[in-house]
Amino acid sequence: MPIHLSHFTAVLMDEVQIAALLFMAVVYALKIRWVLSYKAGKERTPSRGDTGKAIRYAYTTVAMPWELPSTRKHWFRWVEFAIFHVAVATAIGVTFVMPYWPKAIASPPVVSTLQAVFGLGLLAALSRLGRRIADPSMRAITSPDDAFSLIMLACWLGAGVLAAPQTSEPALIAFFGLTAFFLVYVPFSKISHYIYWPFIRYYIGKHLGHRGVYPAKAVPNRA
Amino acid sequence: MADHTSGSNEKAKAVVEAFPKKLNRQALLSFASCVHCGMCNDSCHYYLATGDPKMTPAYKADQVRKLFKYHVDWLGRLAPAWVGGKTFTDDAQLEELKDVVFGTCTMCRRCTISCPFGVDHALMMRMTRGMLSAQGVAPEGVKVVSNDQWQTGNQMGVSQEDYLETLAWLQDELRNEVGDPKAEIPIDKAGVNIVFVVNPREIKYAPMSLLAAAKIFYAAGEDWTMPSVGWDNTNFGLFSGDDKLGAHMGNLAYDQAIKLGVKKMVVSECGHGFRATKWEAPNWAGRDLPFPIESFLETMVEYVNTGRIMLDPSANRKPVTYHDPCNLGRSAGITEEPRFLLKRACMDYREMTPNRQENYCCTGGGGAMSMSEYSSRRLQVAKVKADQIKATGAACVATACHNCVDGLTDLIKHYKINIPVKNVCEYVADALVLRRAAHVTEEMPAELRGRSVLVIDDDPDVVTYLTTLLQDHGLKTFTARNAAEGIKVARRERPDMITLDISMPGRSGIEVFTWLRSEPEMTGIPVCIVTGAIDFRQLMYHRNVPPPDGYIEKPVKADLLLMTVRRILEIKLHKASPVGVS
Numbered sequence: 001m002p003i004h005l006s007h008f009t010a011v012l013m014d015e016v017q018i019a020a021l022l023f024m025a026v027v028y029a030l031k032i033r034w035v036l037s038y039k040a041g042k043e044r045t046p047s048r049g050d051t052g053k054a055i056r057y058a059y060t061t062v063a064m065p066w067e068l069p070s071t072r073k074h075w076f077r078w079v080e081f082a083i084f085h086v087a088v089a090t091a092i093g094v095t096f097v098m099p100y101w102p103k104a105i106a107s108p109p110v111v112s113t114l115q116a117v118f119g120l121g122l123l124a125a126l127s128r129l130g131r132r133i134a135d136p137s138m139r140a141i142t143s144p145d146d147a148f149s150l151i152m153l154a155c156w157l158g159a160g161v162l163a164a165p166q167t168s169e170p171a172l173i174a175f176f177g178l179t180a181f182f183l184v185y186v187p188f189s190k191i192s193h194y195i196y197w198p199f200i201r202y203y204i205g206k207h208l209g210h211r212g213v214y215p216a217k218a219v220p221n222r223a
Numbered sequence: 224m225a226d227h228t229s230g231s232n233e234k235a236k237a238v239v240e241a242f243p244k245k246l247n248r249q250a251l252l253s254f255a256s257c258v259h260c261g262m263c264n265d266s267c268h269y270y271l272a273t274g275d276p277k278m279t280p281a282y283k284a285d286q287v288r289k290l291f292k293y294h295v296d297w298l299g300r301l302a303p304a305w306v307g308g309k310t311f312t313d314d315a316q317l318e319e320l321k322d323v324v325f326g327t328c329t330m331c332r333r334c335t336i337s338c339p340f341g342v343d344h345a346l347m348m349r350m351t352r353g354m355l356s357a358q359g360v361a362p363e364g365v366k367v368v369s370n371d372q373w374q375t376g377n378q379m380g381v382s383q384e385d386y387l388e389t390l391a392w393l394q395d396e397l398r399n400e401v402g403d404p405k406a407e408i409p410i411d412k413a414g415v416n417i418v419f420v421v422n423p424r425e426i427k428y429a430p431m432s433l434l435a436a437a438k439i440f441y442a443a444g445e446d447w448t449m450p451s452v453g454w455d456n457t458n459f460g461l462f463s464g465d466d467k468l469g470a471h472m473g474n475l476a477y478d479q480a481i482k483l484g485v486k487k488m489v490v491s492e493c494g495h496g497f498r499a500t501k502w503e504a505p506n507w508a509g510r511d512l513p514f515p516i517e518s519f520l521e522t523m524v525e526y527v528n529t530g531r532i533m534l535d536p537s538a539n540r541k542p543v544t545y546h547d548p549c550n551l552g553r554s555a556g557i558t559e560e561p562r563f564l565l566k567r568a569c570m571d572y573r574e575m576t577p578n579r580q581e582n583y584c585c586t587g588g589g590g591a592m593s594m595s596e597y598s599s600r601r602l603q604v605a606k607v608k609a610d611q612i613k614a615t616g617a618a619c620v621a622t623a624c625h626n627c628v629d630g631l632t633d634l635i636k637h638y639k640i641n642i643p644v645k646n647v648c649e650y651v652a653d654a655l656v657l658r659r660a661a662h663v664t665e666e667m668p669a670e671l672r673g674r675s676v677l678v679i680d681d682d683p684d685v686v687t688y689l690t691t692l693l694q695d696h697g698l699k700t701f702t703a704r705n706a707a708e709g710i711k712v713a714r715r716e717r718p719d720m721i722t723l724d725i726s727m728p729g730r731s732g733i734e735v736f737t738w739l740r741s742e743p744e745m746t747g748i749p750v751c752i753v754t755g756a757i758d759f760r761q762l763m764y765h766r767n768v769p770p771p772d773g774y775i776e777k778p779v780k781a782d783l784l785l786m787t788v789r790r791i792l793e794i795k796l797h798k799a800s801p802v803g804v805s
């Protein structure tokens with residue numbers, strides 16, 4: 001059962017989150033305006049393919065690991081990616097539910113499920129971190145922001161495991177404290193990639209669709 | 224990149240200032256989106272072949288992205304080191320960047336289709352090449368070829384006279400081949416169906432593919448023409464990042480097509496040439512074209528589908544595989560047409576794996592063939608492609624790009640695979656069922672008999688082979704076994720033509736060639752390079768002196784040698800009667 005929270009924790013889970021969320025929303029709006037302030041390159045030639053279909057294809061490849069040569073080859077990393085992002089999305093969802101409808105996610109099966117999801121997400125984060133440390137080609141492209149973001153997300157998911165039962169106030173403080181931190185830091189860090197993703201997929205889909213490259217042709221002999 | 228200093232910073236300053244202005248939305252997104260996940264690492268042949276962490280696409284892009292992070296990225300402007308931002312403060316840093324963007328990326332885009340975001344490395348590399356080129360920081364070959372395109376309208380500096388004479392000679396060859404004295408290679412014929420634009424390599428060094436195309440047009444009964452100007456479909460603007468050059472080359476071709484009132488433009492088999500002419504140059508030039516542009520591959524498919532040409536695959540019995548040029552497969556959507564044709568023109572077609580938009584680069588893309596300073600790295604990373612070819616078990620390779628033919632020929636030689644590479648149209652032309660029996664002539668025309676050829680080569684077997692072949696066809700020969708002797712005999716005998724080996728003990732063939740081109744009394748003697756080494760490409764691209772008149776790669780094929788010698792002697796000595804310009 002959810003415990004009784006101190007005033008500090010209650011404010012952290014409510015007003016602080018809302019303020020941080022508003023801050024993030026404003027920065028994201030500005031960021032999108034910033035992206036759109038750059039002129040998009042256009043094709044003057046008649047299209048060779050189905051651009052709409054290609055854009056849809058570009059968006060859906062994220063869920064079709066067999067379509068990209070990289071995810072086909074490194075399927076384990078795709079699974080890791082999926083688990084990690086599902087865990088992060090779930091944790092974000094929890095930060096909205098827990099302060100206002102704590103009982104909705106307090107039953108033991110739900111708590112166990114959340115802990116399992118966060119735990120797997122944490123493992124995925126650690127595996128990614130391990131790769132960045134052990135693999136020289138990954139080390140070479142890892143910036144302090146990359147490493148920091150991953151470590152902080154791992155900590156956040158770890159805090160999520162402890163906070164999910166809503167029985168430990170320190171765990172809740174850690175989880176929501178980190179959430180507030182992320183809401184402010186994320187728009188400036190590499191984690192903001194998901195703001196860019198819909199744009200870049202749209203343009204690459206449109207470009208390759210225009211040229212008849214996307215959707216990828218049926219390739220019976222792909223490696 | 225290591226930090227060296229040059230003491231000057233004017234160019235670095237100009238690049239830093241140009242960077243934010245060059246960004247469009249797509250480029251911005253490519254710079255901003257990369258999360259350094261490494262999923263694209265082993266999509267790149269440079270990394271696959273070397274295992275060097277500095278050869279991954281993301282690492283290479285980061286050498287430019289650091290500028291984005293430092294000057295454009297929000298957090299980077301406050302704390303650049305935190306996000307990997309850094310600026311350029313010294314011109315020496317640009318030299319290092321040049322090696323990255325020209326020497327370690329062929330702009331093949333294989334990483335782009337591997338990236339879950341679609342980060343476009345080729346776009347970032349081209350943008351950077353453009354900024355560097357604007358400051359004169361580019362490989363010598365890129366500068367020379369770009370300059371030639373500005374000055375002469377074609378990348379090999381072929382003069383109008385040589386162009387027309389080559390076409391006249393090719394017309395004679397066509398007549399011999401098809402056995403029809405009326406067969407034509409028309410020039411500037413107005414109102415025709417097709418204007419055909421080619422790669423200058425087809426005019427200068429490898430006319431077989433143009434001859435094959437002419438034969439196919441003849442067989443299809445096509446109403447076509449070559450343009451007298453604006454005939455070069457290649458575009459170094461794509462490689463150097465210079466949009467103005469890109470637009471200039473496009474405009475030359477488009478203007479002539481409009482002047483002639485043709486119905487469509489057909490681009491010969493050249494990967495980047497097709498991409499630039501069809502897709503990019505209209506954007507660079509800001510033009511909407513009144514005629515469609517298609518690849519010759521599409522034209523041939525239409526001929527087969529409508530029964531205008533018939534193919535007999537028994538003409539090509541050996542197993543053949545197809546290499547997808549990156550610019551066709553990943554940037555122009557041409558993947559099925561060559562397969563359609565090869566399956567009908569050859570008995571045993573074998574797929575290469577991976578293929579189509581996932582194929583590996585031939586390693587000669589992005590203008591790499593013109594950058595001889597990076598040749599050894601190019602051949603090292605070509606192992607990926609060599610292994611791919613070997614795995615097919617094919618006895619010959621087809622491709623649809625002249626750059627790829629050269630790139631593949633070099634790697635095939637380097638990795639001792641020893642199989643030929645030809646363009647798709649050459650396989651199609653060989654399989655053509657003509658109403659008249661084709662007749663390939665190896666005869667030396669009467670007016671060429673008795674002309675003299677000096678063969679300079681240190682290998683006695685090659686000397687014997689070449690001289691026997693040439694003598695059997697009525698030519699007189701002199702021989703020399705090293706550079707010094709070659710120079711002596713050339714001075715004494717003043718031959719009508721010289722065949723020159725490149726790798727010889729003592730002074731190399733490159734030195735002999737430079738000498739021949741610099742001595743006033745020798746400059747008129749045409750030289751054909753006959754070599755097994757790939758260094759000869761620097762003579763084609765780093766042109767301190769005029770380039771050679773032809774080249775033949777060892778092992779020498781008799782028909783190719785005779786054809787090349789005939790072409791060179793006819794054009795240079797006999798000066799075939801110029802074709803009429805209608």
Ligand code: SF4
Pocket residue numbers: 256257258259260261262263264280281337338339340341342
């Ligand atoms: S796959 Fe894309 S996001 Fe990942 S490192 Fe490569 S370019 Fe960056």
Ligand code: SF4
Pocket residue numbers: 266267268269279280283327328329330331332333334335344345584
């Ligand atoms: S574009 Fe091609 S050569 Fe360049 S980094 Fe990507 S895969 Fe490598």
